[in-house]
Amino acid sequence: MFTFILLNCISKLNGERTVYNIYHLLTGKKSTQTIQDSFAYQLTEYFGIYPALKRSDFQIEVDKLDQLDYIDFNKNGYVLVTSEGNEILAHHQKDFLQYHFQGMDHSKEVLIFANSLILFIQTCTHIAADQRSFIPIIDEQEIQKHVKNIWRNIPDEPATLLNQLYKELLMLLDNFSTSHIHMFLDRLTSVQKIGSTYEQLAQQYHLSKHDTYCVFMNIVYFIYMQLKKGANYRVLKLLMPQREKATRLTASAKNTFLLLKKGYTINQIAVMRQLRVNTIQDHIVEIAYVDREVDWSVFVSEMTRQSIINTTSNLQTNKLKEIKQSLPEEISYFQIKLALALKYQ
Amino acid sequence: MATKNLEAALQQYFGYTSFRDGQKEIIQSVLNQKNVFAVLPTGSGKSICYQLPAMIQKGTVIVVSPLLSLMVDQVKKMKALGMKNVIAINSMLSIHTKKTVLKRLNSYDLIYVSPEMLQNQLLIEKLSQANISLFVVDEAHCISQWGHEFRPDYLRLKEVYEKLQQPPVLALTATATREVQKDIMDTLELKEVSTHIHAMDKPNISFVVNKVVHIAEKTSGISELLQQYPVPTMIYFSSKKEAESVCYELQQKLSSLRIAYYHGDLDTDDRLLIQQQFMANQLDVICCTSAFGMGIDKSDVRLVIHYHMPTQIESFIQEVGRAGRDGQPCISVLYYQDSDIVIPRRLIDSELPDFSLIRYVLNYLFTQSIMDVKELETFFLQVSDNAETKWRFLQFQLEKIGLIQQHICQTSMFEQEDVLKRLETVIYQRTVLKKRKIQEMLQWVQTSGCRRKELYKYFQPNVRTPIHMCCDHCDFDWAEVALEKRLRKEQKWNWKDKLAHLLLQGE
Numbered sequence A: 001m002f003t004f005i006l007l008n009c010i011s012k013l014n015g016e017r018t019v020y021n022i023y024h025l026l027t028g029k030k031s032t033q034t035i036q037d038s039f040a041y042q043l044t045e046y047f048g049i050y051p052a053l054k055r056s057d058f059q060i061e062v063d064k065l066d067q068l069d070y071i072d073f074n075k076n077g078y079v080l081v082t083s084e085g086n087e088i089l090a091h092h093q094k095d096f097l098q099y100h101f102q103g104m105d106h107s108k109e110v111l112i113f114a115n116s117l118i119l120f121i122q123t124c125t126h127i128a129a130d131q132r133s134f135i136p137i138i139d140e141q142e143i144q145k146h147v148k149n150i151w152r153n154i155p156d157e158p159a160t161l162l163n164q165l166y167k168e169l170l171m172l173l174d175n176f177s178t179s180h181i182h183m184f185l186d187r188l189t190s191v192q193k194i195g196s197t198y199e200q201l202a203q204q205y206h207l208s209k210h211d212t213y214c215v216f217m218n219i220v221y222f223i224y225m226q227l228k229k230g231a232n233y234r235v236l237k238l239l240m241p242q243r244e245k246a247t248r249l250t251a252s253a254k255n256t257f258l259l260l261k262k263g264y265t266i267n268q269i270a271v272m273r274q275l276r277v278n279t280i281q282d283h284i285v286e287i288a289y290v291d292r293e294v295d296w297s298v299f300v301s302e303m304t305r306q307s308i309i310n311t312t313s314n315l316q317t318n319k320l321k322e323i324k325q326s327l328p329e330e331i332s333y334f335q336i337k338l339a340l341a342l343k344y345q
Numbered sequence B: 001m002a003t004k005n006l007e008a009a010l011q012q013y014f015g016y017t018s019f020r021d022g023q024k025e026i027i028q029s030v031l032n033q034k035n036v037f038a039v040l041p042t043g044s045g046k047s048i049c050y051q052l053p054a055m056i057q058k059g060t061v062i063v064v065s066p067l068l069s070l071m072v073d074q075v076k077k078m079k080a081l082g083m084k085n086v087i088a089i090n091s092m093l094s095i096h097t098k099k100t101v102l103k104r105l106n107s108y109d110l111i112y113v114s115p116e117m118l119q120n121q122l123l124i125e126k127l128s129q130a131n132i133s134l135f136v137v138d139e140a141h142c143i144s145q146w147g148h149e150f151r152p153d154y155l156r157l158k159e160v161y162e163k164l165q166q167p168p169v170l171a172l173t174a175t176a177t178r179e180v181q182k183d184i185m186d187t188l189e190l191k192e193v194s195t196h197i198h199a200m201d202k203p204n205i206s207f208v209v210n211k212v213v214h215i216a217e218k219t220s221g222i223s224e225l226l227q228q229y230p231v232p233t234m235i236y237f238s239s240k241k242e243a244e245s246v247c248y249e250l251q252q253k254l255s256s257l258r259i260a261y262y263h264g265d266l267d268t269d270d271r272l273l274i275q276q277q278f279m280a281n282q283l284d285v286i287c288c289t290s291a292f293g294m295g296i297d298k299s300d301v302r303l304v305i306h307y308h309m310p311t312q313i314e315s316f317i318q319e320v321g322r323a324g325r326d327g328q329p330c331i332s333v334l335y336y337q338d339s340d341i342v343i344p345r346r347l348i349d350s351e352l353p354d355f356s357l358i359r360y361v362l363n364y365l366f367t368q369s370i371m372d373v374k375e376l377e378t379f380f381l382q383v384s385d386n387a388e389t390k391w392r393f394l395q396f397q398l399e400k401i402g403l404i405q406q407h408i409c410q411t412s413m414f415e416q417e418d419v420l421k422r423l424e425t426v427i428y429q430r431t432v433l434k435k436r437k438i439q440e441m442l443q444w445v446q447t448s449g450c451r452r453k454e455l456y457k458y459f460q461p462n463v464r465t466p467i468h469m470c471c472d473h474c475d476f477d478w479a480e481v482a483l484e485k486r487l488r489k490e491q492k493w494n495w496k497d498k499l500a501h502l503l504l505q506g507e
């Protein structure tokens, strides 16, 4: 599964980016460029789905694709899918219908949800079996607090909860292939058994540890998206994190945003925050992806914006340099980036 | 407190019905406000010796412990048992949490601190205002320059201890040669100490050394052994890479056994899973580095195998100490091949900076009269390929001579040549010491005498009679080995049954 995701990303990047852009995408790096690219190349679903991915592991996977001749690099060092690679992709086209990732909008919440589900099952089964002392399998404080809070506010008996949860999972999991369901269940920890690591799953099911991670998370995304759509699974719903729609802004961009809303200009903000004008402009592009309220015409007039959009679609590219060269001199990179960002509002 | 009450308290807080050897005497001395020095073998329950006093005494107990994971585990365990006012303060805590914790120090019964936190002036100040009833130095052998795990951070203990107005001390360790014992007491200048030194030897273990000609014989030997005795087993390695590769090889050869590896590079999720799988008997064999085992208390490990010889006797004793905690017979098997001797030497080199690196870094440092420690650290890590152990060593040495003060390096008062000489001398001395330790270990491997007597001679004059076989030089015979084999039962489920089983449905 991971291989297809990689190939899919590479294919969509159209030979205009390096593999590291994909790494940043998958790990959800909060940078203007990464956010911008994921919109421009329609890769938002993969944004931040795999924050724990190590760079060295990522490199190994890329090398594997290279050795299989599925990918190639052009003279700029940008990565491309070869015809062999495209065949593989075409062959597995319908697999993508089974992918439920929605990273850009939900990666943070889904990760919390996944870990909460794991810890909740561990907790609930232990208490139902009257074993109150156990070592939480999820170490993160945030998750432990979240689950404790849920626990405190549920009136039901553990046995009732487990029965309900059983019914809910029975229904939801039925949408997946048997092997995927087995992997999902093997990852979970209960009083009956400790879950497997992704590497152990990989050995057992003859996949890579990245595949097994993606298989697990794919199911979690599916469950989460069903809940978001309003499906009424009573117990699973409890596990959804409260903190909805944590904004995607970096901390620094948030500060810029506050000043912007107070009416300061870019230059003023740069002076106040002792940052470079370029940096503030990057923040503003970042903000443009998430906020509708700001009057963006201050930075890029409606007419300029329109001509940037037209040029982009004529050129069929997202390469800033090419776009810039085809536009009048006075239109800045900042304005181009901003116009591209506003396209996705 | 009367004896009966102590037992009642043990039952109330920890659910144990009786004390283990040594615990009660130590706790009584502690409650009588004495300074206590205790040597207790690994797994004998050292932590109860301060955890119980923390619960029944007024005031706060401070525990300095070098192992982050260990203290976190202990805190979790206590919380799970219902003791809520305990906390571990270490560099991993967020600034925000640290702040709130500092504000309410007095509300804790027990506070674990890592030694590096003792550099934190604010923490020390707050601690000195708190009502400290007991100052515990866990793994006290780390204080000693002669100890096998000397930690520069631990030398600050004395200073801190004085700032806290010298509350009663409890120094605990599992391994301390007589030399080290004296060093610990001298360093803390403890007077009127009540000492509790318990026999280190383990009557239920048998010692075997297997010398092999070719490295490959190690894995094949281990594989045959495990085939014959599929029992809970730990295999120790001195390299992460080999722990992994031998693990894969054994998995291939022994498909009926469940084998995993564990080392410091695993992420937290995987560590927790592997540890608990082993505890829950879902794994039979664990290929690990010394990172595994701290805080693990599986009672029925039957076989501890050393794929590599440890760098000192003390580590070896600690590692074989994880076998047979339930008192049942168990076996230690160490594999040795002549070229193994280079590995511990290499490990030493990886811990201490070499002279050329020191010279290079000092050249950089002395170009400026003032430099922030962070800058020097960054530079050092860059040119040394991120050798953090080496950096900590250098930082401590520079602090010791006063070149680093309050996170600033000031070179103007020093001659570069003097500093260089000094560092070289220290490095030389430490290297000599470590080599001596390796030599001791090697002697044990090569000995023709009784391994049990030879192993413990540094710690105590006599050993007890073993309950089963002694060692390969006395009476050991594989034919006599009767380790209870464990059969694994595995069921093939369809997914719905698997889910039902997992969630306790319909059973």
Ligand SMILES: Nc1ncnc2c1ncn2[C@@H]1O[C@H](COP(=O)(O)OP(=O)(O)O)[C@@H](O)[C@H]1O
Pocket (backbone or CB within 6 Å): B016, B017, B018, B019, B020, B023, B040, B041, B042, B043, B044, B045, B046, B047, B048, B295, B297
């Ligand atoms: N009095 C006792 N009765 C039963 N179990 C005990 C007792 N004291 C300690 N234990 C258990 O023994 C194990 C080892 O204790 P620990 O303090 O971690 O050992 P050490 O630090 O000496 O290696 C723990 O699981 C602990 O709960």
Ligand SMILES: [Zn+2]
Pocket (backbone or CB within 6 Å): B449, B450, B451, B452, B453, B470, B471, B472, B473, B474, B475
């Ligand atoms: Zn003997």
